[in-house]
Amino acid sequence: MRILRFLLRKEYRQIFRDRLMLAQILLMPVIQLVILGNAATFEVTRAKLYVVDQDHTVASRGLVTRLVASGRFMLGGTSPSMALADQAVLQRRVNAIVNIPAGFERDLVTTRTAPVQLILDAKDGAAAGVTASYAGRIVNGYAAELSRARPRIAISSRNWFNPDLSYHDYMIPGILVELVTIGGTLLTAINITREKEIGTLDQLNVTPVTRAQFIAGKLIPIWSITLVEFAVGLVIAMLLFHVPMYGSFALVWFVAAVYLVAALGIGLWVSTVAETQQQAMFVVFFLLLIYLLLSGLFTPLTSMPVWAQWLAHLNPVMYFVAIMRAVMMKGAGPADVVVPFVVLVVYGAVVLTLAVRQYAKRTG
Amino acid sequence: MSTMAKRTPGAGAPHARRRGALTAFMIKEVWHILRDRQTLLVILAIPLAQVVLFGYALRTDINRIRVAVVDPAPDYATIALRSRLTATPRFEITHVLANAAPLETLFRRGGADMAIELEPGFGRHLKAGEPARVAFVTDASDPNSSTTRQAYATAVVNDFAAQMGDAGGGVHITLDQRMRFNPTLASVNLFVPGLIALVLTLISALMTAISLTREKERGTLETLLVSPLRPWQIIVGKVAPYIVLGFLIALLVLAAAAGVFHVPFRGSVALLLGESLLYTLVSLALGVLIAARTTSQRTAMMAALVGTMMPNVLLSGIIFPIASMPGWLRAVSVIVPARWFIVIARGIMLEGVGLANLWLETAVLALMTVVLLAAAVRSFSARLA
Secondary structure (H helix, E strand, O other), rough: OOOHHHHHHHHHHHHOOHHHHHHHHHHHHHHHHHHHHHHOOOOOOEEEEEEOOOOOOOHHHHHHHHHHHHHOOEEEOOOHHHHHHHHHHHOOOOOEEEEEOHHHHHHHHHHHHEEEEEEEEOOOOOOHHHHHHHHHHHHHHHHHHHOOOOEEEEEEEEEEOOOOHHHHHHHHHHHHHHHHHHHHHHHHHHHHHHHHOOOHHHHOOOOOOOHHHHHHHHHHHHHHHHHHHHHHHHHHHHHHHOOOOOHHHHHHHHHHHHHHHHHHHHHHHHHHHHOHHHHHHHHHHHHHHHHHOOOOHHHHHHHHOHHHHHHHOOHHHHHHHHHHHHHHHOOOOOOHHHHHHHHHHHHHHHHHHHHHHHHHHHHH | OOHHHHHHHOOOHHHHHHHHHHHHHHHHHHHHHHHHHHHHHHHHHHHHHHHHHHHHOOOOOOEEEEEEEEEEOOOOOHHHHHHHHHOOOOOEEEEEOOOOOOOOHHHHHHOEEEEEEEOOHHHHHHHOOOOOOEEEEEEEOOOOHHHHHHHHHHHHHHHHHHHOOOOOOOEEEEEEEEEOOOOOOOOOHHHHHHHHHHHHHHHHHHHHHHHHHHHHHHHHHHHHHHHOOHHHHHHHHHHHHHHHHHHHHHHHHHEEEEEHHHOOOOOOOOHHHHHHHHHHHHHHHHHHHHHHHOHHHHHHHHHHHHHHHHHHOOOOOOOHHHHHOOHHHHHHHHHHHHHHHHHHHHHHHHHHHHHHHHHHHHHHHHHHHHHHHHHHHHHHHHHHO
16 A cells, blocks of 8 residues: 555656646646537538529519528529539539429419429538428428418427537537547556656566556556546536536546546556557557447437447447436436446446456566 | 779769668668558558448438337327338337326436327327327437437328328428438548548658657657758658658558448549648648657657647548537638648549639648748758757
8 A cells, every 4th residue: 555655646746747748638628628619519500502593483482581581591692593503512602502493383383292402512411411301391381381271280399408409518528528538548558658668667567566556556646637637627518618417417427437447447458558659649549539439429329330339339438428418418317327337337347357467468 | 083983972972872871761761660560550440440430330311210109099090100100211119108207217318219299189180180289309419310300200290191181282392302422421421531631640740740759759860960861851751751651541541432432533533642742741741840849759749639630630621510610710720731621632522623613722731831841841950950
């Protein structure tokens, strides 16, 4: 215990002595949170709409008015020529074209059905799909308005947990997870490989310090600093971004403490494989890339193919992101998150054991 | 003969010798890269894993919607609507509930994505010609998915309504939707152009910065300085192998994307390679600039991450659309090189446009190259002198 205390004192001192490092540890997450919090959004903005109205009737103008008045589109140009519209898309001046063919109103009156073409620039990915579903809703509403008949089925919809459809509320809990994961894992891996590279690890190995003491001496400072970082990030998220916290602050913090054991364990494992800091950094990058992309942070889990969903279920980041979102946005209590929590506990124990074993083998 | 041989070292030969030294220096650098198998492997694996993940796993289309149906009084119509949902491949009924009370817990635990509440007497109202009421309740924590799920459910219910009999006098506007440049909304098509930027940044900025500071840290840069190599030769010798490596990996990514995932390539390959070279120069200049101003590998690493990787990934539109960002962040994104390169790469690959539509972006990149290269050379020679 005495040895561990000395080791801890040394580690804390080393971290707090290096002002640059300290600034990186404490300031970086704040900056990242501010930038990422604002940048990491798939919020669908108003599409700039080019109107090609070849009909010029009350009905066609009515449709254009409905589209623009919905707040989902803004007028980016209008002409009867598809060629000009196409040019506007290629020059990135607009990102959608609505093409109302001649005879639109006449067809509506005579055959009670008429086609309209909507062309979306799909270069921004998911946004085009969402814009398309808005357009569908507006067009259907307009058709219902024109027919003046009572609908057979009246549909109403409610958005639970996020009535304003705010993207910040959804992304920021996940971004906090990303920040502590990258910070904790990278710091652990680089810190230990550095001792290896400088040669001080060999020196430590010939001292009476046991492996468990050495590892605990390395992990505890990083673990505690990352937890402080997490709390700071959480407060910033709530004050600056007004992210809701319907559940308990203590619950997410406690889960973070458990989760970080797994994250740091991965960093420890990397440090046993890598010889240089550069190698450690690249290996951590590679692992985190897969962990983060398969966590449901950026794309919905249910959209993944089955094999990827299986992989995602082996991923600790996925469980923590799910818990954060459930607790913060939906007010989930301990009973609601017990399954993912237990998985995290098991994961942490397994990863840490494996890493310590691997470490023992390498330096033995 | 001998006098000639003695005189030449003063004139032409040192030049030749220096050029020979430059080649030797480059060969040494190539060995350094090849020797570190682990780093090389990871550098290759990162972009390839990304292509695979984005090609297969990361999709934003919603195709499996887990529905809880709240049906307090099942009748012929609610059963028909339920089987209609089950028959739609996109929907999967996971729960049938008699009342809405358990919904909150269900959503909290992530057991369902949306609920469809049918009113008691749904079938009776439908038969009587009164509007039969349906309510969609979505777990809107993910806003885009929630909107899309509602749209799909609306389509199914409207179809069902039409099947149950025409309302009479209704008109129908068919919306024919076309997704330009990426009809299937496949994320891999959008991401591959970005991935090329990422690979080039990773190798030309991050690797060069680290490799230059390593020579500094170990003191071997001093050794190089007293060698016959000129400062510019040291820099060229250091960075040239990385340019080649970066290009090779970028080509590999392109080949994998085109061969396996059939990512379209509609424009000119030569133009894309030329633009990539321009982008590589910008990244290299940044890498050299960072190396000149830092002394340890760790600081260089962090500076390269924060100064090049992060903005190039986050503020470039590779993942997150720039149009969705707040104004101040859009303003910051203007100085991010990848932001311009992405427009160029997507333009060439997906739209098939040429320089006529991309001259502005190209000019911005060229300007950045000139400014950053000048700054890098100045700052590096100042440190070396």
